[in-house]
Amino acid sequence: MHNSEIFVVRCEIGSILIYCSTSEERLCERIEFSDEQLEETAENIFTSQIKEYLNGSIKVIDFPVSYKKDTKFAHILEQLRERVNYGRIITYADLATICNTTPRVVGFAMASNPLPLYFPCHRVVAKNSLGGFGGRFNISSNSASKNKIDGMKWKKYLLNLEGSI
DNA sequence: ATCCTCATTGCAC
DNA sequence: GTGCAATGAGGAT
Incomplete structure (x- = not known):
């Protein structure tokens, strides 16, 4: 950093x-x-x-990245990237089942995703709602102006882009 | 080392 | 309807 x-x-x-x-x-x-x-x-x-x-001309982001591996969160993110491709969505509960964990932990994993789009966390939704967006990294590490984004606006924008909503 | 935070769900009242 | 455990990791102090 x-x-x-x-x-x-x-x-x-x-x-x-x-x-x-x-x-x-x-x-x-x-x-x-x-x-x-x-x-x-x-x-x-x-x-x-x-x-x-x-602009819709590619459906997978695969530029070179670096992130902390060998953690529960990393495993969840890798499974998500591998299994839930463009235009598909999955619930926190279903992804939890795949990863042998609980929905809450999937939420935590998404909230700490350092590489949204590369790991398509916007494709993970709650059972009866769209869920959330913009977790830990919503808040800029620069102390003074906490640059909070409107997370749901971005999640909807991305899901709409992929034709999911 | 302890405490707090963060994208959920389902079962018990 | 509401309440509440379960639960992974990083940041603050």
Whole structure:
């Protein structure tokens, strides 16, 4: 986190921020949403994939990423990415069954997902509602202005993009 | 080391 | 209807 570069892609409802390591092999470590229209950065593999996803020309994000593996949360996120592809949705309970855990823990895993879109957590919904969106990383690590986003607006936007709602 | 937070569900009253 | 355990990990202090 101490050495990261931020790329920006704009869309209809705001901006998508892509945090990457600046090491030799550049890896994406975090993806965040902002309700503000920020200035876009130059095109690279990260921004171009996000743009293609947003205009429907690709259905899988597979640029190089880095995240903490070998945890329960990571396993849940990997199962989600593997099994629930574009245009599909799943409930917290069903994903919990697949991962041999409880729905609440699936919610926790989604809330701590550092790589939304790469791990398609917007495709996980509650049994009788859309569930939530924007967890721990909803709050910017920069102390002063807690940049809270309207999470449900983003979840609906993404599900609508994929034709799920 | 302890406490708090965060996207749910189903069963008991 | 409401109440409540179960439960993983990271951040704050």
